[in-house]
Amino acid sequence: MIDQETKIYALSESSVTVVLGDEISSQMAEKVSALNSAIHNSPFEGLITTIPAYATLTLYYDPEKVIHSRLAGESAYQKVSGYLSALSVSRISKENSTRLITVPVCYGGTYGPDLELVARHSKLTTDEVITLHASATYTVYMIGFIPGFAYMGGMDTRLSTPRKQQPRTQVNAGSVGIAANQTGIYPLDIPGGWQIIGQTPIQLFNASRPEPSYLKAGDTVRFKPLTINEFKSLTS
Amino acid sequence: MQIKILRPGLHTSIQDLGRNNFLSQAVPVSGAMDSLSARIANLAIGNGENDALLEFTYGNAAFKCETDILMAYAGGGSNLVALGELLPSRRAIFVPAGTVVDLVNNEHGVRTYLSVAGGWDVEEVLGSRSTYLPAGFGGYQGRLLKKGDLLRSCSSLGPSTTSLLGKLRGESVKQASWAIPYNFLRSENANTVRIFAGREITWFEGRSVIDLLAEPFTIDLKSNRMGISLKGPQMERAITKELLSTGVCPGTIQVTGNGDMILLMADCQTTGGYPRIAQVASVDIPLCAQLKPSEEIYFSLIDHNEAELLLFQQQAEMKKLSQAIHNKL
Numbered sequence: 001m002i003d004q005e006t007k008i009y010a011l012s013e014s015s016v017t018v019v020l021g022d023e024i025s026s027q028m029a030e031k032v033s034a035l036n037s038a039i040h041n042s043p044f045e046g047l048i049t050t051i052p053a054y055a056t057l058t059l060y061y062d063p064e065k066v067i068h069s070r071l072a073g074e075s076a077y078q079k080v081s082g083y084l085s086a087l088s089v090s091r092i093s094k095e096n097s098t099r100l101i102t103v104p105v106c107y108g109g110t111y112g113p114d115l116e117l118v119a120r121h122s123k124l125t126t127d128e129v130i131t132l133h134a135s136a137t138y139t140v141y142m143i144g145f146i147p148g149f150a151y152m153g154g155m156d157t158r159l160s161t162p163r164k165q166q167p168r169t170q171v172n173a174g175s176v177g178i179a180a181n182q183t184g185i186y187p188l189d190i191p192g193g194w195q196i197i198g199q200t201p202i203q204l205f206n207a208s209r210p211e212p213s214y215l216k217a218g219d220t221v222r223f224k225p226l227t228i229n230e231f232k233s234l235t236s
Numbered sequence: 237m238q239i240k241i242l243r244p245g246l247h248t249s250i251q252d253l254g255r256n257n258f259l260s261q262a263v264p265v266s267g268a269m270d271s272l273s274a275r276i277a278n279l280a281i282g283n284g285e286n287d288a289l290l291e292f293t294y295g296n297a298a299f300k301c302e303t304d305i306l307m308a309y310a311g312g313g314s315n316l317v318a319l320g321e322l323l324p325s326r327r328a329i330f331v332p333a334g335t336v337v338d339l340v341n342n343e344h345g346v347r348t349y350l351s352v353a354g355g356w357d358v359e360e361v362l363g364s365r366s367t368y369l370p371a372g373f374g375g376y377q378g379r380l381l382k383k384g385d386l387l388r389s390c391s392s393l394g395p396s397t398t399s400l401l402g403k404l405r406g407e408s409v410k411q412a413s414w415a416i417p418y419n420f421l422r423s424e425n426a427n428t429v430r431i432f433a434g435r436e437i438t439w440f441e442g443r444s445v446i447d448l449l450a451e452p453f454t455i456d457l458k459s460n461r462m463g464i465s466l467k468g469p470q471m472e473r474a475i476t477k478e479l480l481s482t483g484v485c486p487g488t489i490q491v492t493g494n495g496d497m498i499l500l501m502a503d504c505q506t507t508g509g510y511p512r513i514a515q516v517a518s519v520d521i522p523l524c525a526q527l528k529p530s531e532e533i534y535f536s537l538i539d540h541n542e543a544e545l546l547l548f549q550q551q552a553e554m555k556k557l558s559q560a561i562h563n564k565l
Binding site for chain 1 (some may be wrong): 256257258259260261262264315361368370371373374375378384432435479480482483484486488505506507515517518519540541543544545547548553
């Protein structure tokens with residue numbers, strides 16, 4: 001798998017990071033996904049989990065299990081590096097490896113307090129903002145920041161709006177926001193600086209589910225506009 | 237076994253050794269900040285290493301034993317006192333029903349871990365009993381303990397714990413004749429934290445890297461379970477490009493936009509976008525968990541391989557210790 005640009009470094013005594021590049025793009029997200037699948041399809045003894053990010057994949061492992069495994073190397077780090085160097089990553093075909101998830105969103109009003117600000121910034125009407133936001137296809141680049149928070153790329157660049165200078169002290173769970181070229185959904189009630197244009201009734205994070213995060217890195221996402229009544233009937 | 241919280245103290249939660257399986261969904265590791273003290277408190281009563289404990293922050297807390305209790309504590313945040321007598325740390329202690337136990341400040345550290353025979357009985361969430369406060373799950377109803385909370389222990393006890401209980405049970409407070417030795421398990425100098433170079437160390441001015449390794453840093457009051465803010469010389473950037481958010485973990489020292497360093501701890505985010513100047517050796521993270529605001533520390537540089545060896549050495553010592561205890565009981 002290791003081409004010229006790929007680098008591996010030790011993050012801690014129980015984690016290594018593979019650097020695949022230095023950009024935010026759907027091509028890069030696919031590379032990260034392909035590596036992630038390859039690792040999970042033929043894991044090494046002691047692997048705990050992986051964390052996909054924009055252009056890196058971090059592997060967590062149990063160093064004691066690794067050092068006693070049959071992988072070649074003097075240290076756990078060397079053994080994991082060796083495993084990674086020998087790993088073959090097939091180009092994954094997008095069709096059979098990603099899930100398409102439709103997220104219903106009630107745009108504007110109290111659910112999307114920054115919709116008008118985004119419209120003004122983009123020199124569009126609020127309806128145009130909604131149409132553009134709901135007609136694009138997004139890729140989840142990574143889950144980070146707080147449990148279940150999905151950073152998504154693929155937004156129409158006309159909607160690109162910088163973060164708020166002063167973060168809101170409280171953003172409601174389910175709020176759909178814009179920060180620069182990305183869109184994201186807040187899974188919990190927390191302070192936050194993204195421009196909020198709508199809200200989904202879907203629970204993005206629930207610790208009592210076996211898979212607590214609704215979205216995962218690599219997922220394909222579309223948004224579907226909801227009326228206020230539809231939103232209310234879904235949340236009641 | 238059951239206790240009732242009379243005074244909860246500053247920040248008291250249930251923790252075990254953390255949850256690792258949902259990092260990809262940005263669920264933090266959490267778990268005991270000072271995992272070494274937590275393991276020792278469990279070991280002292282024959283528990284499993286990962287059994288749930290109470291993590292107290294400083295003293296000024298108290299609980300009442302509602303039943304007979306077999307317990308142990310470790311960590312430098314407080315001393316336990318019952319009936320006017322100091323209870324020794326790192327040692328199995330039997331306390332009869334009705335006894336009130338006070339936690340009194342101990343200037344040596346911040347956090348104290350209280351184990352109970354069988355571990356505290358709270359539901360496992362996502363494979364761990366650790367509390368993660370920002371999302372309100374795990375531990376005791378996903379929150380800090382309050383006055384009046386009742387905590388029960390798991391009823392199934394291992395053979396070592398049962399044997400210990402048989403030996404110590406009686407009408408009065410009684411302690412085991414042995415304690416877990418401690419000093420050989422941790423760094424000799426509690427104010428020197430060993431680090432290895434972070435991925436972006438070359439993004440900083442040479443002068444700043446020298447400062448990092450030569451100057452003292454103090455612990456800022458803003459520190460919590462997510463991270464410890466360090467005050468000292470600013471780390472100046474030689475390369476000012478942006479870092480794309482990538483995996484970070486407890487022990488990572490990141491440098492914020494104004495040059496301040498934050499040492500990430502148990503409840504830290506799984507990804508971060510600040511450049512990382514260093515990584516604290518795993519074996520020294522417990523020591524960091526006991527650093528008090530305004531306390532001074534120095535960093536000393538080792539390499540990753542040495543950090544890994546230190547971890548294996550500590551694991552081997554813990555295993556020997558655990559074996560010795562089980563043989564004894």
